[in-house]
Amino acid sequence: MNDVKSVKSDFGMDSGVKSLGDVWFDFKENLKAGELGSLPAILSILTLVAIFGAVNPDSFLSRLNLANFLEQSSSVIVIAMAVTFVLLLGEIDLGAGFVAGVGAAVLATRLADGWSLPTAILISTLAALALGLFTGFMVAKVGIPSFVVTLANFLSFQGILLLLVRDGGSVRINNDPIKDLVGGTLSVSQSWLFAAIVVLGYAYVLLRQHRTSEIKLAVPVIALRLLMVAAFTLAATAVLSTDRSLPRATAEIKGVPLVVPVVLVILVLMTILLSRTKYGLYLYAVGDNAEAARRAGVNVVWIRLSAFMATALLAAVGGAFLASRVNSVDANTGANDTLLLAVGAAVIGGTSLFGGKGRMSNAVLGGLVLALIPNGLSLVGERTVFGTEIDFGSSGIKFIFAGLALLAAASVDALSRRQST
């Protein structure tokens, strides 16, 4: 293979084996270049867990709260993944929260009218796609800035939601699969099966990378990564497989919450779409330089239009999570801070508001951060700080902290952008 030798002289970094030291070096180089990735989100999670854990170890670090926290974060995570599509283009969808609400309302009213679950899901999906098509058409074809279009949608989609739930009413959900989506658990044996699938799946991804890339990771690096993921997965499964019900509760609660595998499946599918398909690549290309993409033959209008449809579709899935958590849909489903938290989650995770940069996993990490804040603050409760009594569990304090976290993430985004150009 004299071929390989000549390649080495021209593209020195394109082949060979990366040791642990090389990986650490690359990591430091990326930080210097302002490529923080998901590091701020991971540090935030560790810091928040440490602080809340220290202030209130009994309730915050309890197994019940761990499961509860995962369920709380699920809807924010899914809607954050939804808005990632338009964020990659440097666009915004302020109406995505109400698309979630409308999707949930259509689902709930169809079920209440006695429709079967598959037809209700289909109709809800079509409704969301229609809303996304409308938004995408206005932005990509008519040429109105997405901020304006979706600000208008924020109002009119809320109107649709109000009509569907009939002003101030609420629609109960009695369908078991939808009720269990947030709140249900896998059985203990299913939980262990799920853990095994996760570990083996990750091992497969590492192996495949090793086979198909000319830059090989050294065996210790691969082993270390696999070991860390396996240890984390198995430990979490072990913790969640023991009974976590309150002391005087009548029924046991154990097993991995159902939202975990569901969110994980969505994450894997969306990650494959973004990083392994033409469509995903074109989203990044259009987000960075639409003119270059157009000259390369990319149908820029279709990419823009379809991104809004993808956002709407996934937002409606998020709407099902919102509805499942309280087993009903009302005028507040997807309202208030839903959309801001979702955009915030994506940005905190490392997705750029300026377009062209971001991943689906960012939405998950950012969603965990933004769910930790209210969860932790509620459990801190009333405390006396510098002689004044403050109720950390109050909505006011939660909103302020979530707002500050969002602002901090946007600052990191803006600063890292300045550093890299």
Add this chain to the structure above:
Amino acid sequence: MEPILKLTDVSKSFGPVKVLTDVSMEVFPGTVTSLIGDNGAGKSTLVKCIAGIHRIDSGEVEFEGSKVDISSPKDASDLGIEVVYQDLALCENLDVVQNLFLGREKTVHGLLDDLTMERSARETLKTLSVRTIKSVRQKVHSLSGGQRQTVAIAKAVLWNSKVVILDEPTAALGVAQTEQVLGLVRRLAEEGLAVILISHNMNDVLAVSDHVCAMYLGTIAASVRASDSDRESLVQLITSGAANLEKDDSL
């Protein structure tokens, strides 16, 4: 030798403004033809006519000996005519391979075939003797100006193109990088491509060209052999449209 691209009496007006008047020009495979001229002389318009962005009003365009009608950029690239504009049109958030294959990705079962594209990108860069890029998986935003120009040119020639038009490829580059890009321009010609180079820098023009076409007020003032001309006479051609030079008989 037969010209691969031949323009005969091409004219183009925008409303009352006559931008090109009876422009005739021949471009040969394996050679570098420089197009020089002052701002407003009509270089960009001429290039845009060849690239299919503007339609010509009158005159004839022949490609490989037969008359062609280039009415869209797609017509031009179908013939094998590629243009590298000054803004390069690269996506900085994508890596070298992704930029080279943008719009023409290779897929297996609907998924991107990254390894095949990576290998063929490396192969193309190697035939062009590009040695300055450390990894084809580098993001373009981490590349220097010269490296970006190289990637943009490689992108244009990756698809078996026959005529490559370079719009001021060295305008924003330093000395060493200019040297590299000019070397690349020469190698494109050695690979058998016909290269049209637009430049304001007479040193660059004299360094790499075989032929020089000087434009003056929408006409071709002179077509000369680069070896027969010098800096002063070229500047004279640009500013006054005439100079004491032997005309290139082959043109």
